[in-house]
Amino acid sequence: MGRWEPGARGRLLEAALELYEERGFEGTTTAEIAERAGVTERTFFRHFADKREVLFDGSADLEGTLAEAVASAPPGTAPLDAVGDAFAALDAFFEERRAFSLRRAAVVAAAPRLQERELLKLASMRDSLAAALRGRGLAEPAASMVAEAGIGAFRIGFEAWVAAAEPRPPLADCVRQALDALREHGLSGRPVRIGTGPHG
């Protein structure tokens, strides 16, 4: 690839983000993105599966990092604690891309179709989180259920992080606050039933 001109992929990403900010996601066409990046529309689709995918590049990394962090928690750690601690491992991820993450969050918040794609990303994270928990010996449906709660806390915590004024607290703290809220308010009430119990 010769000398280092930014590379089509990077230029496409920056062009798309700028245009989504300027005209909104629905207001920009893939042709415009390609033009600003100095390539053809066809090349856009060679690098990104669709118009939304531009903003979901690092999500596989994010997912992998989370799963590894859960898998490597000290044995014996309670599931929800393992999940809560794992989010500390994601601080670095968002700290490195702080500026991008915030621009991206604003664009996604303004476009329903991007929010929908974000839900898919969260569902994917939830699935690999559940798999990591099963790897720790947690059975179903507990693994899936703890994963749901964990990803839910991540979503709520991330929103709080984005909305927070500078200096922003660590993302992991925002997430932990959501998890603590569940512990404080969610669980009181009826005693836990062991086993399935009779239905009807």
Add this chain to the structure above:
Amino acid sequence: MGRWEPGARGRLLEAALELYEERGFEGTTTAEIAERAGVTERTFFRHFADKREVLFDGSADLEGTLAEAVASAPPGTAPLDAVGDAFAALDAFFEERRAFSLRRAAVVAAAPRLQERELLKLASMRDSLAAALRGRGLAEPAASMVAEAGIGAFRIGFEAWVAAAEPRPPLADCVRQALDALREHGLSGRPVRIGTGPHG
């Protein structure tokens, strides 16, 4: 509207469901759906916002029913219990549409784009559930967090319900099993911290 011929909307819905079953969601075009229903493609889009929306007709009802059930729980009920009990109110909903619900679930399970739309429906239910919990006096982020857990349990429970052999247990039982799993496995570990606590 004259005498009772099934009505374009109903014919479109049945035509779409049949075709999605026969050829898969991606394998059928809106033109084919319209043709089978005996109307033009344009009419399809007058009744449904897009190709996926056909299968998400009753979701507003579902959401409303859930929110009402939570709102009308006896005062003093623990949040997660109020949510668990509310799902009993949805039994009637799925019992009335049992056949449709199962056909629909199979089609959705086979089509990624429909699963994505399903996530949007769940997110919408989650938001109105959180609103109902705030209406009961629960503060943020607890309301959102309990709503996440509740909808997560609904998703897991619904999948179990669909996968179950006849005679199917009540849906509410499947959901409750997921909630109980969270209570049993999720919460042990560190004591609950009150307030944000120091970070670092």
Add this chain to the structure above:
DNA sequence: ACACCCGATGTCAGCAACTGTCATCGCTGG
């Protein structure tokens, strides 16, 4: 130096999901 290969890109044709616009049809109330 030369032929070769290969990955990235350009070019072009085409399908399918939608959308805007206007004409039409059938019923319903006055």
Add this chain to the structure above:
DNA sequence: CCAGCGATGACAGTTGCTGACATCGGGTGT
């Protein structure tokens, strides 16, 4: 009988996205 109105038909146009094939430029082996 007509005026109005809601539902539909007809049709053209935009946009996202795909397949197929040509091209280009740089690195490789001989």
